Amino acid sequence: MKKNKKNLKALLASVLAAAMMLTACGGNTTEESKTPSSTPDSSVAASQDPVDSKYPSYLNLDGYKPIVKEGEKVTLRISIVKHPAVTNSYEDSWFAHFVEEKLNIDLEIEEIENAQQSEKKSLVLGSNDLPDIMLTYGFTPNEIVKYGIEEELLLPLSDYMSEELTPNMIAHFERSPEAKAGFTASDGKIYGLPQITASNDGYGTTIPELYRVFIDTRWMEAAGYDEVPDQLDEFVEMLRAFKDVKDEMGVDEVYPILSPYHYERVMFKAAFGWMGSSSGDDTAPVWDVQENKVVVPATQEKYQEYVKLMKMLYDEDLIYEDYFNQDVTQINALIAEGKAPVIGVDAPYSAFPDRFSDFVAVPPLKSEYNPEGLVTASKDYAVNSYFNVSADTEHPELCMRFLDYLCSGEGLTYFSFSAPAGSEDTLDMIDGWTLDEKQNLVYGDEAKDFSSGYGFRLHKLNMGWQYLTNDYIMQEYACEMVGEKFKGAVLDYENNGDHNYRYALMTACEGRLISSLPPAYMERESAIRYGDLKTAINTFVNSEFSKFVVGQRDISELPKFQEELKKYNTAAYIAICEEAYADYEGPEKIN
Incomplete structure (x- = not known):
């Protein structure tokens, strides 16, 4: 070796x-x-x-x-x-x-x-x-x-x-x-x-990347909304309206939007045209649908407007009061208590297994920076x-x-999933799976001591827990094994919490999805330089961003902040990013 x-x-x-x-x-x-x-x-x-x-x-x-x-x-x-x-x-x-x-x-x-x-x-x-x-x-x-x-x-x-x-x-x-x-x-x-x-349906490029924000329709009804606004300013107005109906909803306090991991920032940054930006990184290169090029969000003039938006949300108690030091366990508890009309979570059923169907996904928000309300699609791997x-x-x-x-x-x-029932490949160790009327793979009494079929698989069947493809693809193979004609993958969004959130995202983002920014290659010298610059730039941006939002630094100093940012050699950093994507012609429309 x-x-x-x-x-x-x-x-x-x-x-x-x-x-x-x-x-x-x-x-x-x-x-x-x-x-x-x-x-x-x-x-x-x-x-x-x-x-x-x-x-x-x-x-x-x-x-x-x-x-x-x-x-x-x-x-x-x-x-x-x-x-x-x-x-x-x-x-x-x-x-x-x-x-x-x-x-x-x-x-x-x-x-x-x-x-x-x-x-x-x-x-x-x-x-x-x-x-x-x-x-x-x-x-x-x-x-x-x-x-x-x-x-x-x-x-x-x-x-x-x-x-x-x-x-x-x-x-x-x-x-x-x-x-x-x-x-x-x-x-x-x-x-x-x-x-x-x-x-x-519900997998791969049919749903957005990193975009996981959902609304409790009970709160919408109480506030007089029949559908989710897809304009940024109208969405903010809805958040304000939720504060007026807490008594009607039977809670003593309301947090209009809560997310344990700040998924709402992905949503708001998409509204500013930045495609694929993660919740806590404003300095990674992204595609800007307004500028039609790769940019670094924190270095753009409109970043000042994004910071002003986040400060306004904080000042009006539309986001959590201890936003930059929030405890994940506490946030999840507040969500479970029904005190958050809008939640940024992986899927509603994780918090509400018995009423996940009350939630709908927030569509990509439109604004002057993103008039079509586009958002990045997930990768298919x-x-x-x-x-x-x-x-x-x-x-x-x-x-x-x-x-x-x-x-x-x-x-x-x-x-x-293991072998089908009746196959000699079960080795007489297990009963194997069968197909129900919807062609889902199900297990019998041997799985009854586990919370789900997935739990049974993890503990008794599998040699590992990462799989090479999704359940729907394997469902087609399973049908072939037992001689059934595959009817096609169908999302059971009414009864299955996992299917429900996928369907919600898919329908909310229909016609709005574009391909994600691909990996880029650069020579070693540039790569090392990129890493050094990004670390310093990101540390400074994160520090000042939080100060502006909570009021420790006056919002009028945003132009000064961006001038200070240039001292971290953002020009060289941007040049490296642009060179890395010099041959990239832009995203493709997915649907």
């Missing part, structure tokens, strides 16, 4: 993803044992000279049950970060037994407690004894650059992808060109498998990587074949 190489000469790159700086340098594994055993598929694999070599004799390329031929014995060490709620061992899971009995792969499972993920992950990767496969590690793009490109600890999966060895994996990437592009590192290689959420292989493995082809099985229709379904 090669690691910690210092004299690399390849181009160094950095990915800006979710405003995070990534640095990268190239390096290739050249040992004969690590050479791909067939020419990679040109649409996915990195370009390289083909090398003729045979696959291991034990490997079955004609199917997956088994993957390791009968009579052969091969062991894979798999390290898994556990779900925080899971206390049992993954060695006892149905899927682990299935892998050993049906795929004929012996397993040595090593578990990392969720609370120790960061520390233990660093220890594992800093050792000279890496497992073969790492599941649910959640490598960020930054870590892929560090552990994949620079230290060569992660296997470039793209070097081994071929129609013969990994046909399902290739098809998995073809499901989402966006995911393929996002998972291709700066050296042109792919180091992990993406979780792909196809854009069927998760940025972090949860399925990775060690570059030190002695069995790279076996690891790839195993991951390829997980990308198959059966593998996707089994890894997430």
Whole structure:
């Protein structure tokens, strides 16, 4: 295994993803044992000279049950970060037994407690004894650059992808060109498998990114509103109106808008035309729909108007009184007590499992800065990587074949849900799932001791808790397994809280969604400079922003603040951002 190489000469790159700086340098594994055993598929694999070599004799390329031929014995060490709620061992899971009995792969499972993920992950990767496969590690793009490109600890999966060895994996990437592009590192290689959420109703690009604000319709009715305003100024007027109906709503105090994590700031910043801006970062590059270019919000003149808006909301008690020091537990308690007409939460059913249907989503707000009320759509894949292989493995082809099985229709379904009832693949350990009248996968009495089917899956069936795709995609495969014609994915928004919030967001944002800002690459010198500048700029902006909002600094000093900001070399910072996106032609309209 090669690691910690210092004299690399390849181009160094950095990915800006979710405003995070990534640095990268190239390096290739050249040992004969690590050479791909067939020419990679040109649409996915990195370009390289083909090398003729045979696959291991034990490997079955004609199917997956088994993957390791009968009579052969091969062991894979798999390290898994556990779900925080899971206390049992993954060695006892149905899927682990299935892998050993049906795929004929012996397993040595090593578990990392969720609370120790960061520390233990660093220890594992800093050792000279890496497992073969790492599941649910959640490598960020930054870590892929560090552990994949620079230290060569992660296997470039793209070097081994071929129609013969990994046909399902290739098809998995073809499901989402966006995911393929996002998972291709700066050296042109792919180091992990993406979780792909196809854009069927309520998933992927049918709903907004980071935008999670909902209104209790009971409060709307009490205040005399039949529909949610989609103009910024009218929305603020509605917040004011909520303060006048607290007695009618039976509460002693009202907080017109509450969010444990300030999701409302995403909503308000979108109204100013800044697409994809997170709640607490006003200095990351975003797309401005008014200017039609990449900008840094805090450096724009209209940022002064945004700060004035937030101060007005604070002064009129429309946002929480201790806004910058709010306690998450206390905010959630106030929401649960029904004292917040507008809530910024991941989904209403998390706070109101019995009346989530009372809530509707706030549409993207229109203003002079965003007259169409546009908002950024979610990506159709998760940025972090949860399925990775060690570059030190002695069995790279076996690891790839195993991951390829997980990308198959059966593998996707089994890894997430287990086998259907009546199948010999249940191993007589479980009853398996059946399909109800809506073609949902359901479990029988064996799941009755758990709060939900998901809880049963986590504790008894799964070998991990991050899946390669969403339930709807697997639902189609499940129908095929039991011989039913798939009726199509349908959101049961009236009865299912998860479906409800997705439907609410989808309908509120219909016709308003645009594609998100893609990752950008920059040379190492620029990347380091970017990181240093951003840290200083962001620290200053956050400090002064809070002072303006709570009145510790007079609002009349906003122009002076932006002059002070220039001392942090914002001109150089903006130039780096603009250069990184020089070839970007702007977002596409999604719907």
